[in-house]
Amino acid sequence: MSILVAGTLKSPTGEVIAGAQITLTALTTSPDLLAGVSASAVTSDTGYYGMNVLPGAYSLTVAVNGKSQVYGSFRLDGTETTVTLNMVLRRNLVEVSIPDALLVDFRQIQNNVADDLETMRQLELSASGSAEKAARTATEAKGSADAAARSETNAADSEKKAEQFARNLQDTVAKAGDSASAAALSAKEAGEQATAATGAATEAANQAKAAQEAAANAALSEKNAADSALTAKTSETSAADSATKAGASEKAAALHEQTSATHETNAGQSAADAALSAGEAGKAATQATISEQHVADVADTATKAASRAQADAQSARQDAKTAQESAAAATQASTITVAAKDEVFRQVTTFDEHVSQQTSVFTQAATDAIAKAARDINATGETVKQSVQTQGQELVDRAGTEAGNAAQSAKEALTAGQSAQKAATDAGLAQEEARTSATAAKSSETASSDSADASGKSALEAKHYAEQAAASGVLKTDGTTITGDGRTTPLAVNLDYLCVGSYLFACLQYQAVKETTEQNRGIRMQSMGGSVWDSYVKTIVPGTKLIPDYIKEYGSHYLGVNQFSPTIPGTWRCQGLVSIDENAWTVFQRIA
Structure with missing residues (x-):
C-alpha cells in the first residue's frame, strides 16, 4: 500500500x-x-x-x-x-x-479529522452539485420565462394584428357597403332612366302615331283637296282656303315629324344612358362581389390569427407554469444547498471545537512535560549534589584516615630509624650482620622518607579538599563518574556560573537552525540517537557561541556559531536532548 x-x-x-x-x-x-x-x-x-x-x-x-x-x-x-x-x-x-495514551487519542483525532474532511468533501460536492442543478434549473426557468415572455409578446402582436385585421375588415365591409349602396343607387338611377327612356319611347311612338295620323289626315286632306279641285272649281276662294289649310297641314306634319325625330334622338340617348348606368351597376356589383370575397378572406385571416393568438396564449401559460415549476425546483435546490452549507458549517464548527479541545489537551500535556522535565532536572541536580556531598565527605574521611595511617607509618619509620641507628652502634660484633643491618636500615629510611612525603601530600590534599568543601559545600573532582547506578553521572558539579563542570539548560529553536556545507568543523563527541534531532553534537573552542547547525554529512546536527546567541567560554558537551513542540531543550556541561 x-x-x-x-x-x-x-x-x-x-x-x-x-x-x-x-x-x-x-x-x-x-x-x-x-x-x-x-x-x-x-x-x-x-x-x-x-x-x-x-x-x-x-x-x-x-x-x-x-x-x-x-x-x-x-x-x-x-x-x-x-x-x-x-x-x-x-x-x-x-x-x-507525548505519552502513548495521548498519542492513541491523537491518532483517533487524526482519523476523525480525516473522516470529517471526507464528509465535508462529500457535502461540498453535494452542495456544488445542488448549486449547479439550481443554476441549471434557474437557467432553464429563465429560458422558460424568456420563452413565455416571447410567447406573450407574440400573442400581443397577434392580438394587435387581429385587431388591425378587424379594423381593416370593418373598413372593407364599410367600403363594400358603400359600394353596394352606390351600386344600388346607380341601379335605381338606371331604372329611373330606363323608365324615363321607356316613357320617352312611348311618347315618341305616340307622336309617331300622331304624325302618321296627321300624314293620313294630310293625305286625306290632299285627296279632299284634289276632289275639291276637281269638283269645286267654282269656288276659288274655297280652293285657296283648302290650299292654305293643306299647307298648314303639311307644316304641321313636318313639325310633327321633326318633333318625332327629336323624341327618337332623346329616346336613343336615354337608352344609351340606361345602358351606361347598367354597365356601371354591373361594375359596382362585380366590385361588391370582390369586396365580399376580400371581406371573407380578411375574416378568415382574422379567425386564423385569433386561433394562433389563443395557441400562443396557451403556450405562454404552459411556459409560465413550467417557469413556476422550475422556480420552485430552483427554490428547493437553493434550500438544499443552504441546508448543505449549514451542515458543512456545523461539521466545521464541531471539528474546530474538537481540535481546540484536543489542542488544550496537547498544550497541557506539553506544559506538564516541561514542568516534569524541570522537576526531573532539579531532582537530578539535587540527587547529584547530595551524592557529591556524600562522596566528598567519604573522600574527606578516607583522606583523613590515610593521613593518620601515613602519620603512623612515619612514626613507625622514625622508630625503625632509631632502631637502625642503635643496631648500627651495637652491630660491631659481626661485619656481615652489620652490613645486613645497614642495608635494612637504609631501605627502611628510604621507605620512611617516601611515606613521609606521601603522608604530607595526602595531608595537604585533604586540607585543600576540606577547605573547598567548607567554602562551597560541594567537592570538586576531576570529572570521573560514579559507577553502579546503571548510567553515567557527572561528578564535576560546581555552583559557579560557567565554570568547568557547570551545566547550562538551553532551548535551541528549530527556526534558528542555519545551513552550512562545511564537512569538518570539529570532533564528533557524542551520539544523540533516539531524539527527534537524531544527530551528533561536537565540542567547541572557547569564545564561540552555542546554536544548532546543519551540515550535509549523514544529516548530522553540529554545534555552530551564530550572532544571536551569547558568547559562552570554554568547551562544552551536550549531556541530554529532549524535543518539545518545535524546540530542542538541551543540557550542556563544560568540560574544559
Missing part, C-alpha cells in the same frame, strides 16, 4: 517555492524497501510536490537554489493514505514528548 506525500512548499513569508528538490531517503530495510534508497520530487510553479512512497522510516532533505537542508526524519505507518511533510514532521516532534 503506497502513501501519497503531497502538499505545497512555502517560504516563511507565505510565498510558494518553485523548483525545490525534495528527497526522501529510506532509513530502515523492510520487506518492500531497502535502506538508503531515495525518492525525489521537484516542486511546480505553484509550489506543489507529490510522490507515492511505501510505509517506513525516512529522512527529509530539501534543496533550494543549490543549497541542501536536512529537516530530520519521520515514520509512515501506512494508516493514512495522504500526508504532508509539515504534518509528519510536526507529528514526529510531538510524539517524542
Whole structure:
C-alpha cells in the first residue's frame, strides 16, 4: 500500500517555492524497501510536490537554489493514505514528548479529522452539485420565462394584428357597403332612366302615331283637296282656303315629324344612358362581389390569427407554469444547498471545537512535560549534589584516615630509624650482620622518607579538599563518574556560573537552525540517537557561541556559531536532548 506525500512548499513569508528538490531517503530495510534508497520530487510553479512512497522510516532533505537542508526524519505507518511533510514532521516532534495514551487519542483525532474532511468533501460536492442543478434549473426557468415572455409578446402582436385585421375588415365591409349602396343607387338611377327612356319611347311612338295620323289626315286632306279641285272649281276662294289649310297641314306634319325625330334622338340617348348606368351597376356589383370575397378572406385571416393568438396564449401559460415549476425546483435546490452549507458549517464548527479541545489537551500535556522535565532536572541536580556531598565527605574521611595511617607509618619509620641507628652502634660484633643491618636500615629510611612525603601530600590534599568543601559545600573532582547506578553521572558539579563542570539548560529553536556545507568543523563527541534531532553534537573552542547547525554529512546536527546567541567560554558537551513542540531543550556541561 503506497502513501501519497503531497502538499505545497512555502517560504516563511507565505510565498510558494518553485523548483525545490525534495528527497526522501529510506532509513530502515523492510520487506518492500531497502535502506538508503531515495525518492525525489521537484516542486511546480505553484509550489506543489507529490510522490507515492511505501510505509517506513525516512529522512527529509530539501534543496533550494543549490543549497541542501536536512529537516530530520519521520515514520509512515501506512494508516493514512495522504500526508504532508509539515504534518509528519510536526507529528514526529510531538510524539517524542507525548505519552502513548495521548498519542492513541491523537491518532483517533487524526482519523476523525480525516473522516470529517471526507464528509465535508462529500457535502461540498453535494452542495456544488445542488448549486449547479439550481443554476441549471434557474437557467432553464429563465429560458422558460424568456420563452413565455416571447410567447406573450407574440400573442400581443397577434392580438394587435387581429385587431388591425378587424379594423381593416370593418373598413372593407364599410367600403363594400358603400359600394353596394352606390351600386344600388346607380341601379335605381338606371331604372329611373330606363323608365324615363321607356316613357320617352312611348311618347315618341305616340307622336309617331300622331304624325302618321296627321300624314293620313294630310293625305286625306290632299285627296279632299284634289276632289275639291276637281269638283269645286267654282269656288276659288274655297280652293285657296283648302290650299292654305293643306299647307298648314303639311307644316304641321313636318313639325310633327321633326318633333318625332327629336323624341327618337332623346329616346336613343336615354337608352344609351340606361345602358351606361347598367354597365356601371354591373361594375359596382362585380366590385361588391370582390369586396365580399376580400371581406371573407380578411375574416378568415382574422379567425386564423385569433386561433394562433389563443395557441400562443396557451403556450405562454404552459411556459409560465413550467417557469413556476422550475422556480420552485430552483427554490428547493437553493434550500438544499443552504441546508448543505449549514451542515458543512456545523461539521466545521464541531471539528474546530474538537481540535481546540484536543489542542488544550496537547498544550497541557506539553506544559506538564516541561514542568516534569524541570522537576526531573532539579531532582537530578539535587540527587547529584547530595551524592557529591556524600562522596566528598567519604573522600574527606578516607583522606583523613590515610593521613593518620601515613602519620603512623612515619612514626613507625622514625622508630625503625632509631632502631637502625642503635643496631648500627651495637652491630660491631659481626661485619656481615652489620652490613645486613645497614642495608635494612637504609631501605627502611628510604621507605620512611617516601611515606613521609606521601603522608604530607595526602595531608595537604585533604586540607585543600576540606577547605573547598567548607567554602562551597560541594567537592570538586576531576570529572570521573560514579559507577553502579546503571548510567553515567557527572561528578564535576560546581555552583559557579560557567565554570568547568557547570551545566547550562538551553532551548535551541528549530527556526534558528542555519545551513552550512562545511564537512569538518570539529570532533564528533557524542551520539544523540533516539531524539527527534537524531544527530551528533561536537565540542567547541572557547569564545564561540552555542546554536544548532546543519551540515550535509549523514544529516548530522553540529554545534555552530551564530550572532544571536551569547558568547559562552570554554568547551562544552551536550549531556541530554529532549524535543518539545518545535524546540530542542538541551543540557550542556563544560568540560574544559
